Amino acid sequence: MKKSPVLSVFLAMMMVSSLWAASASAATAIKTKTQSVQLKFDGKSLTLPEGQYAFIHEGRTYVPIRYISYALQKTVNWDGATASVSEPTEKELAALKKHLQTAASGTQKPQTSIEITIQPVQAKLVFDGKAAVLPAGQSLYGYKGSIYAPIRFLSESAGSQIGYDPATKTVSGESAAYRAEQGGGGIILPSNGGGSTGGSGNSGGTGQPVKPSYEQITAGAESQLASLKNSCQATLMDIGMQYLAASAADQPKIKEKGLQEVNNCSSRFESIMTDTSAKLAGNGYSTDIIATYRTAFNKELEAGRQIAENMG
Template identity: 30%
Template sequence: MKLRKWAMGLLAAGLLTAGLSAGSPREAYAESKQIEVSFSPVHFIFGGEELDPPEGQRAFLYKDSTYVPLRFASYALGKAVDWDPDTYTVTVREPKAEEKVSIDAYIEERKAGDRPILPVDASALQPITIDAYFEKVNYVFGKRTVQPPAELPGIIIDGSLYVPLRFVSESAGNKLEWDGETYAITGVSTAEGAKPYDEIVLEAEQAFQELVSGFTSEFYVLKSEYDGADDAGREEVLLQGARKLLEGQETFRSEILETLKAKLKAGNYYEGAVDQLAAQFEDKKQGVINLVTLFTGKDLTPYLEKAEKELEGK
């Protein structure tokens, strides 16, 4: 259904309340529906201090994920957050000096003080039904555009944007620890003086793109050789292409992926970017194989197997 003007006004006001600088929101479509959530006594521990979300903006569990107000999540991680109402884009980034002062003041106000963290009786948590809007929001962390899992989107409730805490934390490079007995979530501090997470990931992604671009160009050269060769020559060109693809794979794994893994580990960062980049490489590799089939009508897989045996024999 088309989002009514009163709802859009409420959204803009709520996003302002959440610490996002919103102007006049664009016309948009949002799906309004009732969802079941559980308001549970979740404890948020960052920098050794327990923090509470703002009054009236309680955290809740939805599909077994902890949702919190966006600004609370960002500030708890020491990040600044911007809102672009024209594109519905949230940007989470490193704060400027003056912004850090405001973030520190916000954190000071949110400190819960010294109180016991006790086991939670999960059986006593009763789900309740609330009204929520599901609006398409773009999320940028540093210079990287990411999205939460499709089944765990951002949710607008009473005009405020709530997001899965784990999505925000891991997208910013921070690890979380969950205590299922006490419902305590602890943010793991990064190594002091560590290189910014965003820079580490971007460097790896750039090296990956350069590698892919390089061996893709080589495959186009091989295509020309393949077109001009006889049957025997074509067999050799296909085998040569398989060797180059395996060489690229080895370079990716031993240099790019291992370097990324080592830098993330040294910074005590969340290491999910390693698996994500590995999956991207496998997609590109399959794309090259499909391209060879398209150009030649031949499956490259048997040639890859033969090239692998050659490498094993060395």
């Protein structure tokens, strides 16, 4: 049986998806400097273990999810796609308390600030069985196998109150249980929602919109590209199946349908690029990444179109 030209186009689109992923990876790798942030949870001062750090990015303090589970006294499970934060069993709670005691021992010296490269991570967050969505402009990041999240988002999603002292760079958290033990008091939050730890809003406490970062704009573009990729792949696969099942007389029409869909995908791609380019230029950022996206897409898309046209 002759190979379907539409399926060939579909395979080309699969190659495009890998190039999109590669270019997205290169575009969104971020260099940042670690910060000597003080962590104090339920009255205990904590020290991050060797090889794990805190860093401030886009005005928000990020910490490793699994480590902060000690402070929150929660169990964290990670399956490569979803981080689940939940109430621990009695055995798990005993282990968490032991880890917390070690983290609060104060035997480690404050870590020197270093430059690290973090990578945006696409993952779901589930707290006590309920999915939680990061506010606009916030992300998860990966570094050497650890997933980092905004500490305010983590803590408040797990039921802890968070405060921040910019003078001492101290992040303080109090769980509901600890507040009850202390007579129902609590941390008084700054009027701007937490200063540099970053609340879920995006006005920075001034009431004025915050200029989007380069990473936010490109991350938005890559999210749209991912949706486009999934849509085009699904449609082309369906057309390919139609082609294989069709009679010889009907196959040319289905082939044309496949080529039209390729053109449609290309048009949608260009629309995303136009919008992204305008956002980057409008905020004073380089638009060089647009050429990277377009070159990779057009090269493989044209290869797929040629295959389709040459296979009768």
